[in-house]
Amino acid sequence: MCLGVYGKVVRVEGELAVVDFGGGLIKDALVGVEEVREGDYVVVHAGIIVSRLSEEEFTEVFRYVEEAARQLAQTESRVAEYLESMRVRLQENLSGQK
Amino acid sequence: MSKISLAHGSGGIETSQLLARLILNRLPEWMKSPDGGLGLDFPDDSAAIPVGSGYVVTTIDAYTVSPIFFPGGDLGKLAAAGTINDILMLGGKPVAVLDAIVIEEGTSMDDLSRLVGSMISLLQEEKVCLVGGDIKVMPRGQLDGILITTAGIGVASKIIADKNIRPGDKIIISGTIGEHGAAILAAQQGIKSDEFKSDVSPLTKLMLPLIEDYAEDIHAARDPTRGGVAMALNDWARGSQTMIVMYESELPIREPVVNLCEMMGVDPLNLASEGTALLAVSPEKAEEVLSRMHELGYREARIIGEARERASSVGLVVLKTLIGGARILEPPSGELVPRIC
Amino acid sequence: MGQQGDLRYLTKKLFRDKVLASQIIRIIKEYWELLRARKGVEEVKIMNFCGTHEYTTTHYGIRSVLPPGVNLVAGPGCPVCITPSFYVEAAVKLALEGLTLYTYGDAYKLPAVKEIDGCRSLSDARMMGADVRVVYSFLDAIRDAAKHDKPSVFLAVGFETTCPAYASGIVNRLVPENLALIMAGRLTPPAARFAVERVGAVSGVIAPGHVSTITGAGVWRFLPEEFDIPTVVSGFEPLDVLIAITLILKQLLEDEPKLVIEYSRTVTMEGNRHAKRLLAEVFDTVDAAWRGIGFIEKSGYALNENFSRYDAFRLYGIREPSREEWRHDLLPGCICGQVILGAAKPTDCRLFMKRCTPGTPYGPCMVSVEGSCSIWARMGGREALVEVV
Numbered sequence: 160m161c162l163g164v165y166g167k168v169v170r171v172e173g174e175l176a177v178v179d180f181g182g183g184l185i186k187d188a189l190v191g192v193e194e195v196r197e198g199d200y201v202v203v204h205a206g207i208i209v210s211r212l213s214e215e216e217f218t219e220v221f222r223y224v225e226e227a228a229r230q231l232a233q234t235e236s237r238v239a240e241y242l243e244s245m246r247v248r249l250q251e252n253l254s255g256q257k
Numbered sequence: 258m259s260k261i262s263l264a265h266g267s268g269g270i271e272t273s274q275l276l277a278r279l280i281l282n283r284l285p286e287w288m289k290s291p292d293g294g295l296g297l298d299f300p301d302d303s304a305a306i307p308v309g310s311g312y313v314v315t316t317i318d319a320y321t322v323s324p325i326f327f328p329g330g331d332l333g334k335l336a337a338a339g340t341i342n343d344i345l346m347l348g349g350k351p352v353a354v355l356d357a358i359v360i361e362e363g364t365s366m367d368d369l370s371r372l373v374g375s376m377i378s379l380l381q382e383e384k385v386c387l388v389g390g391d392i393k394v395m396p397r398g399q400l401d402g403i404l405i406t407t408a409g410i411g412v413a414s415k416i417i418a419d420k421n422i423r424p425g426d427k428i429i430i431s432g433t434i435g436e437h438g439a440a441i442l443a444a445q446q447g448i449k450s451d452e453f454k455s456d457v458s459p460l461t462k463l464m465l466p467l468i469e470d471y472a473e474d475i476h477a478a479r480d481p482t483r484g485g486v487a488m489a490l491n492d493w494a495r496g497s498q499t500m501i502v503m504y505e506s507e508l509p510i511r512e513p514v515v516n517l518c519e520m521m522g523v524d525p526l527n528l529a530s531e532g533t534a535l536l537a538v539s540p541e542k543a544e545e546v547l548s549r550m551h552e553l554g555y556r557e558a559r560i561i562g563e564a565r566e567r568a569s570s571v572g573l574v575v576l577k578t579l580i581g582g583a584r585i586l587e588p589p590s591g592e593l594v595p596r597i598c
Numbered sequence: 599m600g601q602q603g604d605l606r607y608l609t610k611k612l613f614r615d616k617v618l619a620s621q622i623i624r625i626i627k628e629y630w631e632l633l634r635a636r637k638g639v640e641e642v643k644i645m646n647f648c649g650t651h652e653y654t655t656t657h658y659g660i661r662s663v664l665p666p667g668v669n670l671v672a673g674p675g676c677p678v679c680i681t682p683s684f685y686v687e688a689a690v691k692l693a694l695e696g697l698t699l700y701t702y703g704d705a706y707k708l709p710a711v712k713e714i715d716g717c718r719s720l721s722d723a724r725m726m727g728a729d730v731r732v733v734y735s736f737l738d739a740i741r742d743a744a745k746h747d748k749p750s751v752f753l754a755v756g757f758e759t760t761c762p763a764y765a766s767g768i769v770n771r772l773v774p775e776n777l778a779l780i781m782a783g784r785l786t787p788p789a790a791r792f793a794v795e796r797v798g799a800v801s802g803v804i805a806p807g808h809v810s811t812i813t814g815a816g817v818w819r820f821l822p823e824e825f826d827i828p829t830v831v832s833g834f835e836p837l838d839v840l841i842a843i844t845l846i847l848k849q850l851l852e853d854e855p856k857l858v859i860e861y862s863r864t865v866t867m868e869g870n871r872h873a874k875r876l877l878a879e880v881f882d883t884v885d886a887a888w889r890g891i892g893f894i895e896k897s898g899y900a901l902n903e904n905f906s907r908y909d910a911f912r913l914y915g916i917r918e919p920s921r922e923e924w925r926h927d928l929l930p931g932c933i934c935g936q937v938i939l940g941a942a943k944p945t946d947c948r949l950f951m952k953r954c955t956p957g958t959p960y961g962p963c964m965v966s967v968e969g970s971c972s973i974w975a976r977m978g979g980r981e982a983l984v985e986v987v
């Protein structure tokens with residue numbers, strides 16, 4: 160229901176923040192969260208910052224998937240076969256991230 | 258309710274429906290095109306009239322855009338390039354243009370002079386004559402700004418009519434998608450960024466050599482203007498008895514355009530290009546044509562899909578998505594407006 | 599761009615990765631096989647409450663890669679689809695009376711049941727010469743309205759995610775004198791409860807990610823606790839949705855319905871305190887009508903006494919219909935209300951693909967490309983899709 164776009168805060172000016180949506184796409188938005196600082200990653204919906212993105216949590220969800228696959232692998236040998244390839248792919252995607 | 262809405266002019270389904278109702282359905286078959294030619298009997302960029310051993314290719318288009326000056330060009334350049342491209346896409350070599358300019362009372366003389374100046378200088382560079390025209394002024398409020406209509410005339414020895422697409426043909430695009438539409442959308446939404454620049458330009462340097470060498474192998478050519486790539490491909494699929502399959506991962510769309518579209522909730526495949534060609538090329542020659550395009554300076558050109566045997570009764574365009582799923586690529590419908598959900 | 603550590607870049611790289619997607623799809627298939635073998639399950643029906651999840655699902659062709667027994671259905675997730683016809687009619691009327699009307703692109707196209715002087719939507723009103731302006735945000739409308747002093751009205755639709763922008767504009771005194779609001783905001787959890795109470799038989803719920811950034815995921819706890827429905831608050835990338843499906847199937851297999859936050863990169867249990875405070879300061883929560891569904895208790899935002907001067911209805915003497923006066927606002931024969939609740943399939947509607955087609959929509963669900971009926975109408979090419987996959 161609610162289209163949200165990720166951006167990076169360039170500047171905060173009172174109740175407004177200037178947000179960079181990537182590749183020089185800059186637009187300001189209302190600040191709808193407790194505090195934002197320059198450099199924060201945020202979710203913007205229809206011109207208002209509705210939340211911040213957490214760097215620590217960013218890839219957490221893939222832990223769930225790995226865990227699920229590992230569980231399946233205990234009984235289903237088919238899963239065991241590709242569990243490793245999945246891990247490799249994840250690693251590839253994440254490496255290069257600082 | 259029967260009133261004309263902006264959707265009727267957005268180049269999508271509504272435009273086709275209006276055209277059918279207003280004109281096509283009222284014409285007997287013989288009136289739609291002269292014998293051996295191509296006219297309203299088939300939706301294409303231009304019409305062709307057989308003369309001697311070749312054809313006269315002709316087209317007409319009315320241009321409006323808001324704002325009239327936009328990053329990368331202006332209305333005058335658009336009117337000249339658009340008509341030249343329409344001629345080229347049917348395999349013609351542009352020879353001459355006529356223009357009709359309708360101006361709202363009170364329009365700035367400077368603006369008008371700049372627009373016409375850029376139209377003329379483009380025609381001059383392209384060595385295309387301006388052989389006639391008309392100027393009218395409308396009382397203030399009866400027209401929003403300026404409307405430029407250009408008619409183009411060209412010659413061809415063989416035409417590229419888009420009904421010849423066959424299963425196996427490769428779909429090639431000459432450059433990145435949706436650049437003109439993105440520049441206009443950004444300007445209208447008050448987004449200031451150097452990243453958006455209309456691609457408006459004549460495709461002569463690309464198309465003349467290709468027509469020269471590959472007229473037999475190019476089964477269709479189109480510049481995806483209003484309605485974008487989605488509209489052009491749907492026209493092709495419906496008109497050709499094939500299903501067109503596109504690969505989302507192969508689509509050349511620049512990052513800022515993707516971001517703008519995600520932010521505004523519009524599909525880049527519905528955005529107009531004004532200097533980009535879409536070709537359907539026989540599979541044997543596709544790679545060769547592609548490298549030729551690269552040599553001609555169109556470095557972003559690539560194969561983005563292919564025509565296949567039809568699986569159902571309707572001519573569908575199917576997009577293989579990034580994650581390996583598939584979806585039907587609809588022709589655009591309604592005005593392009595930002596969504597919240 | 600220095601893309602490496604950029605979260606925007608990483609999102610696209612990671613959450614749209616084809617190889618990972620195919621691996622997760624395999625896990626989904628494994629779970630599905632196990633569910634069938636061990637529990638004799640024949641169909642899993644997973645409901646989303648969010649137009650944008652539905653968008654992700656269709657846009658990336660997710661249905662085409664799932665096992666045939668795993669069905670994704672769309673619930674009442676569309677602030678536009680569920681906006682009662684009455685508000686659209688009022689907005690059209692004000693526009694035709696000469697006011698400047700602002701709204702978002704999707705509400706601009708939304709058709710009403712009644713015609714007002716031949717106009718059924720704001721886009722109709724615009725072609726009759728009314729001053730209707732489509733904006734990307736409330737902020738853009740504020741700025742535009744401040745440039746002229748024509749009396750103006752914003753058709754303020756939206757859920758918990760959209761409404762803080764209205765509250766913030768008002769509290770921060772950004773809204774110019776000449777701009778008022780038709781407040782049609784709605785709350786999602788009451789509607790979700792309503793839907794599962796009526797419909798039952800939902801095997802899992804993909805809960806809305808961006809609404810949850812505001813409300814907190816906690817508001818969905820009632821789904822597993824009271825209704826035993828596995829519930830996953832999910833993000834909007836294709837892999838988010840695939841992972842959410844995996845997690846729901848896992849819970850079904852383990853018989854352990856619970857609330858999980860898949861979208862943990864931006865959703866917490868308690869939500870956005872600042873926005874919740876803004877909402878509480880400006881709005882009262884009232885019983886409110888949902889299009890095609892009826893009144894749902896405590897499901898609407900209304901401007902409270904302190905801010906009633908922004909209330910367009912009050913300003914222009916329009917009275918909202920009460921629960922007693924409220925009438926079914928669908929055209930005869932249209933069963934969108936049930937389709938929205940997931941209780942009926944579009945093909946159950948007698949008008950589907952007869953009177954009502956994407957080219958000539960009759961009911962609201964056929965209007966937008968993400969409306970359920972519109973999606974089904976275009977699924978006619980499903981064989982073609984499966985063949986391509």
Ligand code: SF4
Nearest residue numbers: 598649676678966968
């Ligand atoms: S059609 Fe879909 S996206 Fe649009 S408002 Fe309705 S639910 Fe939301």
Ligand code: SF4
Nearest residue numbers: 932933947954961971
């Ligand atoms: S098919 Fe049309 S009339 Fe029937 S429920 Fe859907 S939108 Fe309503």
